[in-house]
Amino acid sequence: MPVAGIDVGSVAAKAVILDELTNNVLAHALVPTGWNPRQAGEDALDRACAQAGVDRPALTRVTGTGYGRIALPFADKTVTEITCHALGAVHLFPGTGVVLDIGGQDSKAIAVDADGSVQDFVMNDKCAAGTGRFLQVLSGILGMDVQALDEAAGRGRPADISSMCAVFAETEIVGLLAQGVSPEDVAAGVFRSLARRMVSLSRRIACRGEYTFTGGLATLPAFVRCLSSELGTTVNVANDPQNTGALGAALIAARLC
Amino acid sequence: MSYPSVERFKDITDRNVLALQEAKQAGVKVVGQYCIYSPLEIALAAGAVPVSLCGTKNDSIPPAESILPRSLCPLIKSSFGFALEDSCPYLAASDIVIADTTCDGKKKMFELLAERKSMFMLQLPQIQNEPALAYWKGQYERLVRELELRFDVVIGVKELRSAIRKANRFRRALKSVLDLAKRKPSPLSGMELMEIAHRASFVPDWDKATELLEDIAREVDASGESPFTASAPRILLTGVPVGLGSHKVVKLLEDCGASVVCLDNCSCYKKVRLMIDENADPLDALASRYLDTPCSVMSPNPNRYVVLENLASEFRADAVVDLTWQGCQTYDVESWSVKRFVREKLHLPFLQIVTDYSPADTEQLKVRVEAFLEMLR
Secondary structure, three states: OEEEEEEEOOOEEEEEEEEOOOOOEEEEEEEEOOOOHHHHHHHHHHHHHHHHOOOHHHOOOEEEEOHHHHHOOOOOEEOOHHHHHHHHHHHHOOOEEEEEEEOOOOEEEEEEOOOOOEEEEEEEOOOOOOOHHHHHHHHHHHOOOHHHHHHHHHHOOOOOOOOOOHHHHHHHHHHHHHOOOOHHHHHHHHHHHHHHHHHHHHOOOOOOOEEEEEOHHHHOHHHHHHHHHHHOOOEEOOOOHHHHHHHHHHHHHHHOO | OOOHHHHHHHHHHOOHHHHHHHHHHOOOOEEEEOOOOOOHHHHHHOOOEEEEOOOOOOOOHHHHOOOOOOOOOHHHHHHHHHHHHOOOHHHHHOOEEEEEOOOHHHHHHHHHHOOOOOEEEEOOOOOOOHHHHHHHHHHHHHHHHHHHHHHOOOOOHHHHHHHHHHHHHHHHHHHHHHHHHHOOOOOOOHHHHHHHHHHHOOOOOHHHHHHHHHHHHHHHHHHOOOOOOOOOOEEEEEEOOOOOOOOHHHHHHHHOOOEEEEEEOOOOHHHOOOOOOOOOOHHHHHHHHHHOOOOOOOOOOHHHHHHHHHHHHHOOOOEEEEEEEOOOHHHHHHHHHHHHHHHHOOOOOEEEEEEOOOHHHHHHHHHHHHHHHHHHO
């Protein structure tokens, strides 16, 4: 029987449909959240259902997560994204000891056990620096989408970005561009600053085992390279890293049977 | 859960301001105090009423920010805002305010407050050893002389002993209420514990307050009921003070299904942790008991860990949450050592929450709190 997990984040809503006995992923979908988290959750779920060839009423259970979880009246249960990312990451990479997630409005480092249970976590959600929002600012200034930004950063040599605040970093970036620093070097500098913030966040928890990197930024190869170089070790990245939270939610839905 | 004794206590403490005004009209002097390093007993021995002063509401912060830096901790800003707006009736009623040089932010704020209000500063040492204790006793001697002169009274051994006995009775009564939460499940919520401790610090009639608290302890103890199930995670909340108006994290924890069983902070359990020796030299006994308070301004602050270990075991805590007000450097830095101690020595899960009085980050905090509670299950 199929079950579903839905993760409504600030940027995208993700749905994963799972076979509750085998834990095999039957389908997954991602839609932009926009201004209506409930609708986005519905849309993601409908799309995933269509892809899997499953009728929504046939879903045994639905678990919701992400900041929009409270907006999902059709979810049987809601669980925080911390718990879901941990479960999803350990399911994909059983050697995971630390999950790093950079989302649209927060970032987190989670220490996990072999069974995917959370041992400790730290979050940054008070400040846009160190979150996906920081890249959106950069993307606005340079007039590049996030993929183009990643390509540019891959070519650049990191310029020094010292501002700890996304708003002031914008001023600093404009200043660097005015001095003639290339967009590639600026992009590489922003990536490094983001990666360093993530590394110092993760140092606040006891780190052991493998690192698994989840969330939208994990789709950017240059950023993943930058993060693992700052960490001094390789990081696991799934094929669809944004879906990790929804996968964890679906695993919880499957466990409840 | 509603207990007649708790309702009666709330009803009477709702009229704290009125009772204070009446006492004042009858000629009683009022001594306002901010911090628990300020001894209650010296004011009591002077025949005055010591009262807490306001500093737990968000509303008074915007006016304070016209003078104080925004990055300062909300407790200091809130306290100062009340003074600027003259909106704290206890401050308005105070004939003198006793304050301590606890943290840097507070002592600089008190310099500004002294322009508006008659103040007496106690110079608090930041270490707990013999020379510091001798110095601290000297500060209390200064305070005795100041109140003797100001109120034209004599504060001798007899008056101090009697004040110590009165304050101890009050402490024991409040402690017997707070200790009810040692039962599993706790008969009182953390919100109720917080509110009772908060209200008790503004009661002008100490004997009355003691009686009311003793009634609560008796009635609740006999009832055997609880708002929680036995499986509700029991949280030991440590860190900065919390009162009505700055209670959002206590409420959030309990809204998410936890039971806050002990508030290890200076607005609650730190007040009742130790009684004062009724037979020793009064000023010696007072100075040593008050200096023992484990505030993060102390360096080092060994008692913090001793107390945490004892409270975690006595209250059978499942986890420790450390609350830090934004801008409170000493508690923020100390949180790292507290985390290490709680996880490695007490083997309990630990969460630090850094926030201020405003409701702006409620949803974000909720993710943290829910995830933490999911971790405990």
